[in-house]
Amino acid sequence: MxxxxxxxxxxxxxxxxxxxxxxxxxxxxxxxxxxxxxxxxxxxxxxxxxxxxxxxxxxGHAHPKMVAAVSDQINRLTHLSTLYRTAPMPILAKKLAEIVPMGEGRSKSFFCNSGTEANEHAITLARIATKKFEIFGLQNGFYGRGGFTMSITGLGAWRSGLGPFMSGTLHLPMYHCYRCPLGHHHYSECGYACANYLKIALKTQTSNRTAAVVVEPIQGIGGIVEAPPDYFKVLKPILEENQILLIVDEVQTGFGRTGMMFGIEHYGVEPDVVTLAKGLGGGLPIGAVVAKPEIADTFPGPDFATFGGNPVSCRAALAAIEVTQEExxxxxxxxxxxxxxxxxxxxxxxxxxxxxxxxxxxxxxxxxxxxxxxxxxxxxxxxxxxxxxxxxxxxxxxxxxxxxxxxxxxxxxxxxxxxxxxxxxxxxxxxxxxxxxx
Ligand SMILES: Cc1ncc(COP(=O)(O)O)c(C=O)c1O
Incomplete structure (x- = not known):
């Protein structure tokens, strides 16, 4: 000790x-x-x-299956980098393709170390895939501590008194009916004004070059605030009409946290890109971006995170998913x-x-x-x-x-x-x- x-x-x-x-x-x-x-x-x-x-x-802490998987891997091969092939990373990518709600088996992953990195990479990918650049986050949302992610974070306290933020980053109104910034009382009365706001924002605050909207299905750091039931069903057609990607941040809501394997499954829409971290590694640092192949493959690279796809973290993630499913x-x-x-x-x-x-x-x-x-x-x-x-x-x-x-x-x-x-x-x-x- x-x-x-x-x-x-x-x-x-x-x-x-x-x-x-x-x-x-x-x-x-x-x-x-x-x-x-x-x-x-x-x-x-x-x-x-x-x-x-x-x-x-x-x-749970110190699950024996996690301890065994991590010990086994650490004893054999701790790190090599993605410049050399190892097995745990693609095995984990296959597992994620099976469980992420994007059409079974139809996704490709990129691995990094944290939620911040996952969101930064997802945004970069969206900009490359769409050849557009504006990115929306949500008020009251938290996305991380990097350039893009701090810029789209909608919680002033987590912007460290810094600025100016990155140009081309914007915010949609938060979906918290209890404190509706648009002055409404309940989604049933306003017809999801917070989601519909995107239509006017695109016309007034962008140059119609919007690549993606990044949304948590339930805002975590924002105090655990749920997207109202049809929020994504209202948002998605607006995104499709404008060829904007839906990036769903499942960093907190992933892996059973919300009573479904992923938070977005409560809302009946398919994301284009999903970002993962936290529960993914069951306690070991790992982040991932999972995207539809036609989006993923637009990014030829090279891209690289020194510890991304680290065999120990990937084994930990595989063990955590196995325990989640088996138990x-x-x-x-x-x-x-x-x-x-x-x-x-x-x-x-x-x-x-x-x-x-x-x-x-x-x-x-x-x-x-x-x-x-x-x-x-x-x-x-x-x-x-x-x-x-x-x-x-x-x-x-x-x-x-x-x-x-x-x-x-x-x-x-x-x-x-x-x-x-x-x-x-x-x-x-x-x-x-x-x-x-x-
Ligand atoms: C929803 C969400 N996205 C992204 C992040 C950033 O993750 P990390 O702290 O691993 O960089 C967090 C962190 O709390 C989060 O809650």
Missing amino acids: IEEGLTAAEVIQLQDQYVMKCVEPWNEKVFVKGKGSTLWDIEGQEYLDCFSGVSVINI GLVKNSAEVGEFLKAGLVELSKHHPFLDDVEGKGLFIGAEITTDKEKKTPASNIVMTRILDEALKEKMLIGRGGLYYNRIRFQPPLCFTRKEAERTLEVFEKALTIAEGAA
């Missing part, structure tokens, strides 16, 4: 002195071990993980997620600070507001209190949203109903304390 003999205070001191300040931990616990949905800190205290390292640990984790995500969401909706009826609960599967967001009528976002003090009180009860939950006032529940997909019950108990206790103190 590398941390043998170290105290939490010593680890914190090391981080404060040697790690850049922009890395901001949410608390002072130092975690050393995980198994399934359980974590242990350096003092041996046990916690319930309701965040999965941001939707990464979908199959019925997608179904479990749907069932336990439904139970957890129903419990949160029930709590929202009785708690003054808990409003809008959204999400699918084990991907649920809950708005914390100090005035439900005015939808006043809860302050940082209230939000920190909720997270801290949950931590005192040995539970990790997340936070996000436009005003950073949404609680995010995204536990490993092996989460049990009993663990969901515990989550509700702890969250209610933390919420009650925060309400009482405000």
Whole structure:
């Protein structure tokens, strides 16, 4: 154990002195071990993980199949680069072609290291394939920390106070009915004005050279906000009419997180390109762009990511997909997620600070507001209190949203109903304390 003999205070001191300040931990616990949905800190205290390292640990911590696959590969061949052929990468590409909702077997993949890189590559590919250059993201969307991805990210807090951003990058209105930027109340009344807005945006804000729209089916960092039911069915014909590609960012929503293998499957449309990371590698760093072959093949290259297609990461991804399928984790995500969401909706009826609960599967967001009528976002003090009180009860939950006032529940997909019950108990206790103190 590398941390043998170290105290939490010593680890914190090391981080404060040697790690850049922009890395901001949410608390002072130092975690050393995980198994399934359980974590242990350096003092041996046990916690319930309701965040999965941001939707990464979908199959649970330290799954034996993952450990075996990674150990086997690392012992034989750790890295070579894609300049030389190895087997795990094309085997993984075939597996992805079988499961990504793009017409079975009809896709080709490019591998990289992260969600940012996957989205950057997808955008480059779309620009090459269409010979056009404008790219739309969504308000409240998060796409990464690169040039294009930070530019299309629709959350000011994640733009690091920088600018100007890349020209030719634009935003569609967010699809969050609870805070509709177009002043509507519900998609049933406005006929999906947020999706239809693209028609006017193309005519007024672009030079009609739009290559792609990049959309998360459910916005993650945006606080777990669902695209309304027919959002993509309204958007897709507008894209087709204008020969614009639909890039679906499944970085958070992929691999069973939403109770389907991919988030877009809830919406009945076929994407042109899908981007993947986080849960793909079950904990190891890997990103992927999956595209229809006729799009993929327009990019002759060369393109290269030093660690892209790394054999160890690819074996980890294959093991994670196998576990997800063999252990019925997608179904479990749907069932336990439904139970957890129903419990949160029930709590929202009785708690003054808990409003809008959204999400699918084990991907649920809950708005914390100090005035439900005015939808006043809860302050940082209230939000920190909720997270801290949950931590005192040995539970990790997340936070996000436009005003950073949404609680995010995204536990490993092996989460049990009993663990969901515990989550509700702890969250209610933390919420009650925060309400009482405000
Ligand atoms: C939807 C989405 N896309 C892209 C990214 C960027 O991924 P990464 O942090 O692996 O670069 C994230 C990260 O949280 C994300 O949530």
